[in-house]
Amino acid sequence: MTSILLPDSEAELEAIIAEAAATASPIAIHGGGSRDIGRPVQAARVLSTQAMTGVTLYEPHELVLSARAGTPLAEIEALLDQNRQRLAFEPIDYRPLLGTHGQPTIGGVTASNASGPRRIQAGAARDHLIGIRATTGRGETIKSGGRVMKNVTGYDFVKLLAGSWGTLGVLTEVTYKLLPKAETETTLVFEGLDDIRAVEAMTTALGTPFEITGAAHLPGTPSQTLLRFEGFANSCEYRTARLRELLAAFGDAEAVRDGASADLWRAIRDAGPLDAGEDEVVWRISVKPTDGPAVAARLHAELGARYFFDWSGGLVWATITGPTDGGAASVRSLMAALGGHATMIRAPHGLRASIAAFQPEAPAVKAITRSIRESFDPAGVLNPGRMG
């Protein structure tokens, strides 16, 4: 029986981790438990941040919000919505894909450097995160950044901790910059393009000044290529019209507006178009956009992969059934040839224990990673092995 530790203060958290370090007893770190990704952590105890909750600062006119790490994302989004603001990086909700049930927390969003379709224009969590507090594997709480928009004081641990999956420290409080919610959104849908033509259309669109905030391609019969525009109504109107003209060679596009458009992108954000079956392994592959079609074609030809593209081709979501390694050998050799990286997001427990979910690093980079991790967590008690 795994016991769950629920500290409700930094002091309590520090004491737990210091004791764990002293006795070399690893701890698995959870937020809401909705994004169970990476190698399963071998630990007798689970520590959850769920008792450390609450928005600690919200200044709508300064576009800034701080919250303790266990605060549910839904609570923060509801609060921001009241002031027509949002976290612009559109964090993925992993629950539909992973079949998990917990409440995603702002700490989990941060520790996984979550992002979504708007990444092509607005960046990921790390690009909006401006301050952190975290308790390291030494049982000490550090801060980095703060609550102001521009800050280069000292090393940027804000970025380093974002996406560290609880392996350097347990986030206790995070501060994000916010953006106004768009007044309207419109999606242009082109039909019947093959993968290569679709990526051509999307990269062409992103090379124009018309500020596209989503570019995805869903193969199928017929295929759909989607381009999202957000902003003031008249500006969206103008930009979609200009884009239609510029992309005339790719056919006519239907316009989908507001709520219907938002539904499309919510599904794309959460990898919904994969409609992944229970026995399928799911990969998230990040490459330069023009390499997307080649990656998908190879995986389809070799392993019968099903897939769709986000980020104008730069993000390939793929499902693989069959090979005992979940397709890892093929995916890794493709990445070695093309550059980019792949993460096994969903797989049976046994496979996750035996195959590295995250892209293996080159030896020189691995050495840097190891020395950084040792300096934050010398006893190796925080989520050991989770990132490989």
Add this chain to the structure above:
Amino acid sequence: MSAILMPKPDERVLARRDTIIAGLAALLPPEALITSEDERRAYETDALTAYRQMPLAVVLPQTTAQVAAILAFLNAEGVKVVARGAGTSLAGGALPTADAVVLGVSKMNRVLNVDIPNRTIRVEAGVTNLGVSAAVQHLGFFYAPDPSSQLACTIAGNIGMNSGGAHCLKYGVTTNNVLGVKMVMIDGTIVEIGGEALDAAGLDLLGLIVGSEGQIGVVTEATLRILPLAEGARPMLMGFQSAEACGACVAAIIGSGIIPVAIEYMDRPAIRVCEAFAHAGYPLDVEALLIIEVEGSEEEIADLISRITAIAAEFNPSTLKVSQSEAESAAIWKGRKSAFGAMGRIADYMCMDGTIPTGQLPRVLTGIADICNGYGLEVANIFHAGDGNLHPLVLFNANKPGELEKAEAAGADILKLCVEVGGCLTGEHGVGVEKRELMVHQFNTIDLDQQMRIKTALDPQWLLNPHKVFPLEGRPV
């Protein structure tokens, strides 16, 4: 005698100078090694000119392999290395010591690849910031971070300091626009981090490297995001009779859902000096001036300007003027971007770089005035109003004994005030030597020790730009 102390040079290194130079000469073509006093003098300071120190030698490698050979050799010899881009640091980031070798990347200045479909450019680190934009402008693209020194400053320096600029309100700073780097570690190991994809595998090492002030490795190449140029852009000027009204107007614009590409603030002394230099048409009868720039199509620009004008009306601007031509726009920006140079014509100055929560602006401006009055010094304020990054210029006369020290003391008080109201010591210039000893006001020992552990882990002898960022006392090495 200046307030910032540099440690005594290592006599053992000074004594071995000839051997060290011979070792470097064996690794480099003759033109890449500078040893004569005359030529070294160009490298004795950066844009923090109050501090000067002749380095042991200067190397100007042309390839990553040469950088690797230099670092491996100096690491084995235990010699300090100060990496240098164009030497435009206002924080003394490139200030050498007598026992250090300056490693300049200025000769590594080729554009390696432009990839329009993937919107990236690969450059050697010695390419200038403006050189990046220049390489893609004919294709309709630009590189977003735009520090005032962009004509001279290099991508290497921008990465070292995580440089910003006037337009980062919309487009982010350096760290948001770098996708990959090639970097040489102190032992000569060459690493590739990131690439052309939007995210990289593993820990966010790129995030750590950007802004590490040359203390973790020497970046020799970088892959940068380039963005399509807007169809058009137009600045407008808005003058107010008080800092309060001006600050409230900025908050209201941002609160309305508009994020202009830039919102720049100048106070009366700054307006006067910049207007005298650039003849930009700035109003001289206001306490505070905003330059607000919006972009898009003609219709979008007109729409945004009318929305902003309507919001501003509530705050009674005494001047409101929209640029009517390219020439006028250029003059408006010339005034702002040459502010530091223009100020330098009338006085010596210390340029501060704190960031504050934007709501604290009136309080902090009053505080700055009080602090400078207390020292008997004048101050002019330039401010990235949208993101709270302040640049008070504390004016002094370097020829008057004691004035530099007074200006430094006033600057330190101003930065402490920034931290006190919830802000930070430096928004975009970096800590360098200038703010090294002030770090204790923003961070406690636990914070600083963890940062220094990373330094030790990646540069065990503390040879890379060692006398910067962290207070001299309490270091592990």
